[in-house]
Amino acid sequence: NLFRYGKDASSGSKKTGRLPIPTPPTTIKKTIPTRIHGHRGGLLEKDEKIEGVFNISGIDLNHEDLCVLGKGLKFAPTKKPDDFELFLDTQRFLRKLTLKRFFKKKEIAGLAPGQDREPETDNTFQHTDLRLKSKFFPVWDKGNNVDVFTQLVLKDFKELTACSFKHNLTLKEKKRCEFLKNNFDLVVKQADKSGGVVVMSREYYLEEAHRLLDDNITYKVLANDPTAIYKEELRVLITEGKESGILTAKEFDFLFSEFSVIALFYILPKIHKSLDAPPGRPIISGIDSQTSNLSKYIDFFLQPVVKKTRSYLKDTSHILRDLERINWEAGMMFATIDVTSLYTSIPHQ
Numbered sequence: 001n002l003f004r005y006g007k008d009a010s011s012g013s014k015k016t017g018r019l020p021i022p023t024p025p026t027t028i029k030k031t032i033p034t035r036i037h038g039h040r041g042g043l044l045e046k047d048e049k050i051e052g053v054f055n056i057s058g059i060d061l062n063h064e065d066l067c068v069l070g071k072g073l074k075f076a077p078t079k080k081p082d083d084f085e086l087f088l089d090t091q092r093f094l095r096k097l098t099l100k101r102f103f104k105k106k107e108i109a110g111l112a113p114g115q116d117r118e119p120e121t122d123n124t125f126q127h128t129d130l131r132l133k134s135k136f137f138p139v140w141d142k143g144n145n146v147d148v149f150t151q152l153v154l155k156d157f158k159e160l161t162a163c164s165f166k167h168n169l170t171l172k173e174k175k176r177c178e179f180l181k182n183n184f185d186l187v188v189k190q191a192d193k194s195g196g197v198v199v200m201s202r203e204y205y206l207e208e209a210h211r212l213l214d215d216n217i218t219y220k221v222l223a224n225d226p227t228a229i230y231k232e233e234l235r236v237l238i239t240e241g242k243e244s245g246i247l248t249a250k251e252f253d254f255l256f257s258e259f260s261v262i263a264l265f266y267i268l269p270k271i272h273k274s275l276d277a278p279p280g281r282p283i284i285s286g287i288d289s290q291t292s293n294l295s296k297y298i299d300f301f302l303q304p305v306v307k308k309t310r311s312y313l314k315d316t317s318h319i320l321r322d323l324e325r326i327n328w329e330a331g332m333m334f335a336t337i338d339v340t341s342l343y344t345s346i347p348h349q
Contacts, residue, residue: 052196054271056278057186061199064176068169069197073190077177078168086157094150095137101146102138124245128300130293131250192268192281200269208280209267218344227262230290255293263289282344 050070055061061069068075169177180186187205191198213219238255241247247255267280286292306312313319339345 053199054191054196054275055199056204056269056276057199057201059186059199059201062176064170064172065180068173068177068180069188069199073188073197077174078165080165081157081161083157083161086161087154090150090153090157093153094142094146097146097149098138098142099136101143102141105141126301127248128251128297130254130297130300132254189266189268191278192270192272194272196271198269198271198278204277205267205280208269209265209282212267212280212282213265215344218341225262227260227290231260234290234294251297255297257288257290257293260290260292261288 050066052072053066053069055066167174180188185202187200187202189198189200189205190196235256238247238252242249242252263284263286265282265284267282269278270281271278273279286295307314313322
């Protein structure tokens with residue numbers, strides 16, 4: 001009853017014979033669930049936005065799911081320190097300290113690092129500094145001060161692991177993070193170029209991958225694994241290079257890997273071309289594969305040549321400097337060219 005004579009509940013005034021100023025009814029703010037662009041399949045409240053997450057899986061994702069995904073694929077949840085990992089990190093740091101001490105003593109003695117080793121005598125061919133990571137660890141030269149320092153650090157680590165630490169995820173977010181990680185029906189990938197996070201169904205991801213791999217002009221099905229054959233061919237080739245002086249012993253060890261991994265094929269969704277059914281960009285991850293170090297060796301010699309070509313552009317600043325030198329005339333216009341499947345279209349013979 002908003003209008004009545006007599007004492008008004010809101011003002012406390014006595015009876016005046018006039019209608020009191022009505023008290024407006026209390027407004028209850030109600031958030032209306034609505035679909036935010038880029039979050040199809042997940043309902044968010046109207047005032048909430050999580051940028052950079054694109055759900056095209058058809059599976060509903062709740063607020064915690066989108067919050068976790070919105071942190072990006074490089075986000076690392078905090079976890080309790082592992083004693084063994086801390087011990088390994090300490091030993092790696094101990095090795096660095098020992099190497100600093102070892103080579104500093106050589107410098108004081110007037111002997112440059114590597115001076116006591118046999119120098120390379122063949123200057124006919126150009127060589128690189130590429131080499132495998134050194135495992136040299138002069139344990140005998142640690143010194144008592146380094147040992148004491150290591151013991152103090154390990155003692156501090158034990159006290160650190162006994163202390164509580166703050167998580168960077170809420171309990172709900174941690175549970176949803178496990179859900180996303182263990183959900184076999186979902187595939188989460190970084191978007192191509194745009195940098196967003198795309199959630200796809202595994203069925204769609206595999207369909208798009210097979211669509212690319214079914215291109216018989218670019219790819220072909222192998223009857224067996226040719227890794228052993230390629231490995232032997234590479235060994236024969238670089239052995240010949242070592243014997244002829246083209247490769248040094250260090251370069252030979254760098255180029256030949258006795259135990260390599262198989263390169264992986266995966267795709268990144270191009271949401272800048274289609275948000276409903278983004279085409280995939282095929283990528284071969286060849287890190288630590290049989291030819292990964294060989295690619296680094298070839299790149300060492302090709303980089304100087306590429307920089308001398310007329311079409312070479314290093315970055316945006318480079319092209320802007322080139323455009324400033326152009327005398328712009330009437331009738332000139334900018335034009336761009338986009339090549340479909342550029343890398344797979346380049347002939348290799």
